[in-house]
């Protein structure tokens with residue numbers, strides 16, 4: 001039966017995502033009402049700069065006092081699309097204290113403080129939903145939290161940052177250098193004025209922390225995620241990748257250890273074979289593989305950023321939390337009962353592609369091979385190309401602990417016959 005008293009929604013932030021949320025709430029009001037079972041009313045929109053013209057956004061709803069809006073007492077749901085840690089954290093907590101459920105797109109905050117926010121939501125009997133925080137429009141948080149709640153997820157591997165995928169794709173397909181590709185990403189509106197969070201891997205690491213936490217029923221924070229950005233990937237790395245039948249992607253990888261007793265989460269550039277489905281994820285798209293014991297391998301693909309796709313995920317959450325409100329219930333909260341330790345990067349088992357500039361004389365290859373053997377790292381392939389008394393030596397290893405692989409590289413750097421390490425890249429997806 002349809003309820004006539006509307007559910008009241010407060011929107012915090014009216015930028016790229018918020019303005020699309022307001023637009024869709026207005027244009028699709030009838031459908032949203034039918035799907036929820038009650039009308040939803042945009043009761044207020046908190047902004048920082050009220051003078052900015054926002055096409056289609058009802059002017060009378062605009063306020064600069066976000067705190068007063070969430071404290072009003074008649075708000076059923078707060079949609080937080082401001083971003084950053086503060087004031088978002090305090091506003092969300094205040095919303096819970098005043099009985100409102102919260103829908104947020106804020107991966108930085110959730111990766112930093114998810115546990116405390118979930119606890120606060122639970123204490124006040126309200127929901128905290130955040131599908132938009134990971135991979136934009138792609139349904140991933142709720143499939144992991146709900147659809148796969150009966151399975152055992154062993155691995156989540158994917159491209160979760162659109163800006164960096166766009167840059168790497170340009171470098172691969174057009175031979176552009178990093179800064180040229182970044183300029184194009186900025187001109188097209190993918191990269192922000194300060195692209196640090198994207199290119200240094202912070203954005204992807206926050207998403208990896210959220211995904212690992214849900215997938216492994218374990219608390220994983222941003223600090224637990226090993227993070228390497230993509231600013232040092234060069235055209236030479238792409239040339240090496242091509243020779244191996246690979247491309248380079250910035251990957252987020254969350255894994256359960258083989259013995260099941262610990263987990264790892266990491267973000268770094270890696271070579272993947274061109275035959276791997278992630279290799280064909282182009283431009284600013286995202287794609288995530290989930291490997292679960294019973295389900296096998298699942299792939300989620302789609303637009304991971306942008307106002308309208310991200311608003312789609314926010315609206316999906318809004319419908320869900322409104323339905324819960326009407327039912328007098330809440331959806332699933334934090335599930336961290338497994339409490340598995342998060343192992344450091346050194347314990348991750350992976351493969352390296354190492355390109356060395358060496359002296360081209362007898363015994364050098366044997367010397368290099370000895371360093372690998374001394375660190376217990378087994379070599380898969382070696383390729384050598386000589387020119388003018390120097391040679392480029394490309395070694396691809398078998399799987400070994402990351403600590404042993406990086407110690408091998410350090411020892412190689414100390415050899416007189418090794419003139420330089422031209423590129424080191426992990427190899428994934430095989």
Ligand SMILES: NC(=O)c1ccc[n+]([C@@H]2O[C@H](COP(=O)([O-])OP(=O)(O)OC[C@H]3O[C@@H](n4cnc5c(N)ncnc54)[C@H](O)[C@@H]3O)[C@@H](O)[C@H]2O)c1
Pocket residue numbers: 012013014015016017018046047048049064066080081082083084087105106107108132133136304305306307310
């Ligand atoms: N843009 C995307 O593609 C995308 C995708 C997924 C998730 N997100 C997340 O969505 C959130 C919003 O992102 P965005 O791209 O819309 O950012 P944005 O910068 O375009 O919008 C944020 C808005 O919040 C306003 N704001 C700042 N402080 C405020 C305050 N105290 N009160 C009210 N308003 C305030 C800003 O003026 C700005 O207009 C972030 O958490 C972001 O990580 C964005």
Ligand SMILES: N[C@@H](CCO)C(=O)O
Pocket residue numbers: 133135136160161162163164190198203304305306
């Ligand atoms: N800056 C992010 C936005 C989506 O979280 C990206 O490029 O993917």
Ligand code: NA
Pocket residue numbers: 131132133134135136137138139140141313
């Ligand atoms: Na999503």
